[in-house]
Amino acid sequence: MNIEQAKRIQLEKFLKNLGLTPVHANDNCLWYHSPFRKEEVPSFIVDINKNVWFDQGTDKGGNLIQLAKELYHTDNIPLLLSKIEAAAPAVPQTQFDVLSLTELEETIKCVTIEELKSVKDIAYFTSRNIDFAIASKYCQQISFMYNDRDCQAVAFPNIHGGYELRSNIYSGHMLPLAISIVRMNPSVIASSCCVFTDFIDFLSYKTLLSHGETEILVEKFADVYILNSPSLISKALPNLNAYSHIYCYLNNDRTGRTITETIKGAFSDRHVVDAADRYADFQNVSTYLQKKSWRKK
Secondary structure (H helix, E strand, C coil): CCHHHHHHCCHHHHHHHCCCCCCEEECCEEEECCCCCCCCCCCEEEECCCCEEEECCCCEEECHHHHHHHHHCCCCHHHHHHHHHHHCCCCCCCEEEEEECCCCEEEEEEEEEEECCCHHHHHHHHCCCCCHHHHHHHCEEEEEEECCEEEEEEEEECCCCCEEEECCCCEEEECCCCCEEECCECCECCCEEEEECCHHHHHHHHHHHHCCCCCCCCCCCCEEEECCCHHHHHHHHHHHCCCCEEEEECCCCHHHHHHHHHHHHHCCCCEEEEHHHHHCCCCCHHHHHHCCHHHHC
16 A cells, blocks of 8 residues: 555545544534544544545644544554555555656556565566565565556555565656665664665665675664665655664765765764775675675575
8 A cells, every 4th residue: 555545545434444433424524523532522523525634622634644643643654554554454446656767757557566476576586686585574566557568566665655666677666756764673763774775775685684794784783774766865864863873885886975975974973884885896785695606505
């Protein structure tokens, strides 16, 4: 599920699945006892035409995403989407915008998003020497129509409900485009973080870590930030402010070096490490993994 799918879920059906029923109806509005507190007079209103809510007691309102933020006391979008999906498993089909890496925007119809299981999925990661058990923990499988043909790709979620899409014949983004964050502990911010260009580098890093690789890995217990696009570094910087140690696992090219220097400049009082020096003979973590001799034994 992503943000656009969640917004299409009818609020009254979502509330019903939570065990809440309207006390009375008035024109296009349903009146509920507020889910945020105990009360005798209903003060929580749902406009069924606009599919929005308003709580008179807190003077807050909005769409389903904003309701979930108040109910579950978090701004973590992937966590919110998982809770919404659990409460309202019947997700309506919708249209998604996809931005290909050629910068040409197309519209696709999402058919299914499910766990990784196909032979193509396994082959995609095996060809990159990424452990499939690791990939299946973080990725999903998406089937969709693109340019009037059936397509399938590996999908990696970002913080705004979009996905990064990869296959042997396709590479792009399911909008909205945003950074991805993987925390060691969802409820606690670590003291250190690692920054990657894309999720393939991240999964390569995790594979190296699982095999006891120490040559390029400088930090095991760290949160992870995946840019998904070099242009999103400005979106990542405010989040990086929370860390005392920042390890940059970026590409060994001009763009990667520029991003690393940007991070160093923004946090001159922090311990910022250019980890790309540790795989200086390779373009990125992914190509470093593919050359490891122990993967061929």
